[in-house]
Amino acid sequence: MDSQKYHAYNIRNFRDIPQMQYLSEDEKMAIEVVGRVLPFKANNYVVNELINWDNYENDPIYKLTFPQKEMLEVENFHLISDLLKRGNKEELKKEINEVRLQLNPHPDGQLSHNVPEIDGIKLTGIQHKYRETLLFFPSQGQTCHAYCTFCFRWPQFIGMEELKFASKEIELLIEYLKRNPYITDVLFTGGDPLVMNTKHLKSYILPLLESNLPNIRTIRIGTKALSYWPYRFLTDHDADELLNLFSTVKESGKHLAFMAHFNHPQEMETQAVRMAIERILETGAQIRTQSPIMRHINDEASTWAKMWQKQVDLGCIPYYMFQARDTGAQHYFGIPLVKSWQIFSEAYRNVSGICRTVKGPSMSADPGKIQVSGVTEVKGEKVIALIFLQGRNPDWVKRPFFAEYDENAIWIDELKPAFGEDCFFFEDDFENITENLRHPFDLSTIVE
Numbered sequence: 188m189d190s191q192k193y194h195a196y197n198i199r200n201f202r203d204i205p206q207m208q209y210l211s212e213d214e215k216m217a218i219e220v221v222g223r224v225l226p227f228k229a230n231n232y233v234v235n236e237l238i239n240w241d242n243y244e245n246d247p248i249y250k251l252t253f254p255q256k257e258m259l260e261v262e263n264f265h266l267i268s269d270l271l272k273r274g275n276k277e278e279l280k281k282e283i284n285e286v287r288l289q290l291n292p293h294p295d296g297q298l299s300h301n302v303p304e305i306d307g308i309k310l311t312g313i314q315h316k317y318r319e320t321l322l323f324f325p326s327q328g329q330t331c332h333a334y335c336t337f338c339f340r341w342p343q344f345i346g347m348e349e350l351k352f353a354s355k356e357i358e359l360l361i362e363y364l365k366r367n368p369y370i371t372d373v374l375f376t377g378g379d380p381l382v383m384n385t386k387h388l389k390s391y392i393l394p395l396l397e398s399n400l401p402n403i404r405t406i407r408i409g410t411k412a413l414s415y416w417p418y419r420f421l422t423d424h425d426a427d428e429l430l431n432l433f434s435t436v437k438e439s440g441k442h443l444a445f446m447a448h449f450n451h452p453q454e455m456e457t458q459a460v461r462m463a464i465e466r467i468l469e470t471g472a473q474i475r476t477q478s479p480i481m482r483h484i485n486d487e488a489s490t491w492a493k494m495w496q497k498q499v500d501l502g503c504i505p506y507y508m509f510q511a512r513d514t515g516a517q518h519y520f521g522i523p524l525v526k527s528w529q530i531f532s533e534a535y536r537n538v539s540g541i542c543r544t545v546k547g548p549s550m551s552a553d554p555g556k557i558q559v560s561g562v563t564e565v566k567g568e569k570v571i572a573l574i575f576l577q578g579r580n581p582d583w584v585k586r587p588f589f590a591e592y593d594e595n596a597i598w599i600d601e602l603k604p605a606f607g608e609d610c611f612f613f614e615d616d617f618e619n620i621t622e623n624l625r626h627p628f629d630l631s632t633i634v635e
């Protein structure tokens with residue numbers, strides 16, 4: 188395969204993209220306006236190989252990467268657009284910030300909770316929310332090959348610095364893992380950790396392997412590189428070295444779980460992505476896939492069924508469908524929970540058991556990952572059945588609970604407990620945990 192040189196497009200140079208000739212001046216202006224508020228970045232692979240420019244107005248990958256006018260509320264759009272025309276930089280900056288803050292940049296206790304400490308040192312690049320899995324945000328992996336317009340990590344990309352997680356402290360990470368033997372998984376996340384060059388990634392992963400901690404079974408890497416820049420695994424100068432690193436993880440007896448973000452079956456079509464998947468699987472790594480469900484992008488059951496089937500065809504394991512978070516352009520992307528469940532279940536019914544490794548739709552909320560199991564009737568009351576797939580308290584997992592039927596609710600905080608109850612079963616316990624009255628992990632239940 189010919190070597191490909193990465194070329195990034197952003198708000199300053201997007202007019203250089205040759206395909207911009209298909210857009211009207213108004214459409215380009217809309218990118219300019221919305222792209223000032225929400226992060227915007229594309230690259231030559233996304234532009235040339237993923238987007239179908241003959242029909243860009245309806246193209247899911249176009250909407251996934253290029254800001255759309257409707258992503259801002261009408262009055263905010265006009266506000267920023269007028270300020271841009273008038274050219275008052277100070278006022279523009281101030282209003283952009285105002286609009287960003289209205290868009291709930293850090294939903295659901297993302298920043299304040301779950302940051303652990305060792306001997307009084309806050310481990311700011313680490314999040315430990317679920318007992319078995321630690322999230323690690325390597326400081327050099329806090330950007331992406333292209334930006335998704337729905338991204339909830341967006342404050343990291345637009346320089347709202349105080350909202351950023353990051354860490355260089357691999358020694359502290361290892362110390363923390365030593366002291367918390369129930370952790371089995373370390374999940375590298377970002378941004379996108381595979382934006383880092385292999386040398387940097389090695390400096391995180393090799394010490395982890397060398398520390399020889401028997402509790403660590405799985406190293407996970409959450410990434411969109413496979414979809415947005417598959418050349419990372421093919422022709423980038425350190426692609427082979429990266430694949431060798433994956434093999435090294437496997438050879439050391441750990442599982443390398445490659446958590447790939449795919450949002451639409453169109454991303455599985457190129458020769459580059461198919462070759463990249465093949466090369467990754469050859470290292471002994473496994474690829475699991477996940478995506479949020481979003482209006483305008485993937486809100487049809489057939490899209491999901493097709494995506495899961497293609498993933499399985501290529502040797503990947505469908506893993507999660509997420510409910511889009513309550514941040515950014517949620518009025519544009521948001522789908523009510525009941526509707527997400529309908530789409531999920533229709534897609535699920537139309538694939539064989541091999542594709543049904545997927546779980547969803549799931550909300551990553553502050554108390555945990557909450558799945559909508561379905562809509563049903565209990566003693567004459569129409570209800571939504573819910574279940575924790577992950578909980579701040581592991582004891583909550585897999586206990587069904589019920590909310591009043593509400594076909595408009597988009598998030599757990601809009602749901603009311605069914606049967607006239609005051610609160611959901613976990614709420615008191617959750618309050619104790621968040622107020623630090625109780626440690627969320629009951630250490631006595633660890634399986635030796």
Ligand SMILES: *Cc1c(COP(=O)(O)O)cnc(C)c1O
Pocket residue numbers: 314316317320321322374551556576577
């Ligand atoms: C999703 C998630 C994990 C991993 O959960 P799995 O169900 O094991 O994939 C870990 N930590 C946080 C904060 C998460 O949101």
Ligand code: SF4
Pocket residue numbers: 330331333334335337338339340341377378379410411448
């Ligand atoms: S790849 Fe992930 S972190 Fe990066 S912009 Fe998209 S959703 Fe956000």
